[in-house]
Amino acid sequence: MTEPDYPVWHPFTAMKTPDAPIQIERAKDCTLYAAQGKKYIDAISSWWVNIHGHANPIIAQRIAEQANQLEHVIFAGFTHTPAVDLANGLLKILNHRFTKVFFSDDGSTCVEVAIKMALQFWTNQGIHNKIKIIAFENAYHGDTFGAMSIGERNTFTAAFQKLLFDVHFIPAPHADNLEEVKEQLRSLIKKGDVAAFIFEPLVQGASGMRMHQAEHLDELIAMVHQEGIICIADEVMTGFGRTGKNFAIEYLLNTPDILCLSKGITGGFLPLGVTLCSQKIVDVFYSQDKDKTFYHGHSYTANPLACAAANASLQLLAEEKCQQQIQNISASHARFKEKILNNPFVKEVRQTGTIVAFDLHTKENSSYFHSIRDEAYHFCLNQGVLLRPLGNVLYIMPPYCITEEELAYVYGVIDKLIKTFSARY
Numbered sequence: 001m002t003e004p005d006y007p008v009w010h011p012f013t014a015m016k017t018p019d020a021p022i023q024i025e026r027a028k029d030c031t032l033y034a035a036q037g038k039k040y041i042d043a044i045s046s047w048w049v050n051i052h053g054h055a056n057p058i059i060a061q062r063i064a065e066q067a068n069q070l071e072h073v074i075f076a077g078f079t080h081t082p083a084v085d086l087a088n089g090l091l092k093i094l095n096h097r098f099t100k101v102f103f104s105d106d107g108s109t110c111v112e113v114a115i116k117m118a119l120q121f122w123t124n125q126g127i128h129n130k131i132k133i134i135a136f137e138n139a140y141h142g143d144t145f146g147a148m149s150i151g152e153r154n155t156f157t158a159a160f161q162k163l164l165f166d167v168h169f170i171p172a173p174h175a176d177n178l179e180e181v182k183e184q185l186r187s188l189i190k191k192g193d194v195a196a197f198i199f200e201p202l203v204q205g206a207s208g209m210r211m212h213q214a215e216h217l218d219e220l221i222a223m224v225h226q227e228g229i230i231c232i233a234d235e236v237m238t239g240f241g242r243t244g245k246n247f248a249i250e251y252l253l254n255t256p257d258i259l260c261l262s263k264g265i266t267g268g269f270l271p272l273g274v275t276l277c278s279q280k281i282v283d284v285f286y287s288q289d290k291d292k293t294f295y296h297g298h299s300y301t302a303n304p305l306a307c308a309a310a311n312a313s314l315q316l317l318a319e320e321k322c323q324q325q326i327q328n329i330s331a332s333h334a335r336f337k338e339k340i341l342n343n344p345f346v347k348e349v350r351q352t353g354t355i356v357a358f359d360l361h362t363k364e365n366s367s368y369f370h371s372i373r374d375e376a377y378h379f380c381l382n383q384g385v386l387l388r389p390l391g392n393v394l395y396i397m398p399p400y401c402i403t404e405e406e407l408a409y410v411y412g413v414i415d416k417l418i419k420t421f422s423a424r425y
C-alpha cells in the first residue's frame with residue numbers, strides 16, 4: 001500500500017495503490033537488484049530504453065568523462081562537440097535521408113517538435129489552411145498536449161478531451177482493410193487542409209504492440225507524398241534496432257520527411273529526444289527572416305551528458321556483437337512464436353524483430369484495463385521477470401545483451417503463466 005505520507009507521485013499509477021513500488025538498488029545488464037536480495041530480469045528494457053542493458057560501463061564512462069569537461073551550455077548561440085558528433089552520427093546511420101537534427105528532451109517533446117515543424121513548414125510558405133494532421137487509430141505519441149491530440153482518445157486523455165485539437169484518425173493498414181484505408185485517406189487529402197501524416201512505423205507500441213506491414217504503410221506514404229503532405233515517422237519506440245533493422249523506416253521504400261527518436265537513443269542513461277528533417281523542410285526554414293525562425297527550445301536541449309551517452313550508445317549499436325544479438329533475439333522470438341501459436345489461450349501472436357507480443361485469450365474483450373493484467377504482472381514478478389502487460393497483451397522487448405539462458409527463462413515463465421491462467425480464465 002502506498003502510504004499517504006510517501007512523497008513521490010508515480011506515472012501511470014493510481015495515487016492510492018495496494019502495492020508499494022519496488023525499490024531497486026542497482027542494476028547490471030538485464031538484471032534489476034531489489035532490496036532483500038530479490039532480483040528481476042528486465043524483459044522490457046525498462047520502458048523500452050535500455051537497449052544495451054543496465055549500467056553499461058562504456059556509456060557510464062563516457063558520461064563521467066563528459067561531466068568533467070562540459071556538463072551543460074545554453075544551446076542558442078553556442079554549440080559543442082557531443083551534439084555535433086551525435087547529429088553527424090545519426091545522419092550517417094540513417095544514410096543521409098535527413099539533413100538536420102533538432103534536439104529536445106524525450107519522446108513526447110520530439111513529437112511536439114515534429115508537429116510544430118510540419119505546421120510551420122506550410123505557414124513559412126504563406127499557406128495558412130494546412131492545419132490538419134492525419135494519425136492512426138490507437139496511436140500513442142506521448143503525453144504533452146500536441147502528442148495527446150494526435151493519439152488515441154481514451155481514459156488517459158479524457159480529462160483534457162475538450163482542449164485537444166481536431167485530428168483525422170484512420171485505421172492502421174492491413175491486408176483486409178487496405179483499400180478501405182486508402183479510400184479514407186484519399187477523401188481526407190481531397191479536403192486540401194492536411195499538413196502532415198504521423199505514424200508509428202510497423203509497431204504501434206503503447207496501444208498493445210499492434211503490428212502492420214511495411215508494404216501497406218508504404219502505399220499510404222506514397223499517396224500522401226504525392227500531394228506534398230509532410231510524413232512524420234515516430235520511431236521513439238521502434239528506433240535503434242528494435243524491429244530487427246536499426247530503424248523501422250529501413251523497411252520502407254518511401255522515406256518520411258521527419259523522424260522522431262528518443263528512448264533507446266542514450267541506452268537508457270539520460271533523457272533525450274531528437275527530431276530529424278529532410279532537405280525539403282530545411283529549404284523552407286533556411287532564412288534570416290525572423291518570422292520563419294523555428295521558435296522552440298528547452299533548457300536542457302542537447303545536454304552534453306545526454307549527447308555523450310547517445311554517442312557511446314550509437315557506437316555500441318554499430319558493433320558486430322550488438323547487431324548479431326539483435327538477429328539472435330529475433331530468431332529466438334520467432335521460435336517462441338511458433339511454439340505458442342496454436343495454444344488456445346493465446347491469440348494474435350505477432351513479432352517484429354526483437355519485439356514479440358500476443359493477447360491472452362479470455363472471455364473478456366482485449367483492453368488496457370483487462371482484469372487479467374495485474375495478476376499476470378505479479379505472476380511474472382514473483383517468478384523474477386519484469387514484464388509489464390498492456391492490459392491482456394503480453395510482450396517481450398529485452399535489452400540486446402540478454403543471454404540465451406535469460407531469454408529461455410523468460411519464455412519459460414510465460415509458458416507457466418499460460419498454463420496457470422488458462423485453467424482459471
Ligand SMILES: Cc1ncc(COP(=O)(O)O)c(C=O)c1O
Pocket residue numbers: 106107108109111140141142143200205206234235236237238262263
Ligand atoms: C511511439 C512513441 N512516441 C512517443 C512516446 C512518448 O515518449 P516519452 O514517454 O519519452 O515522452 C512514446 C512512449 O511510449 C512512444 O511509444
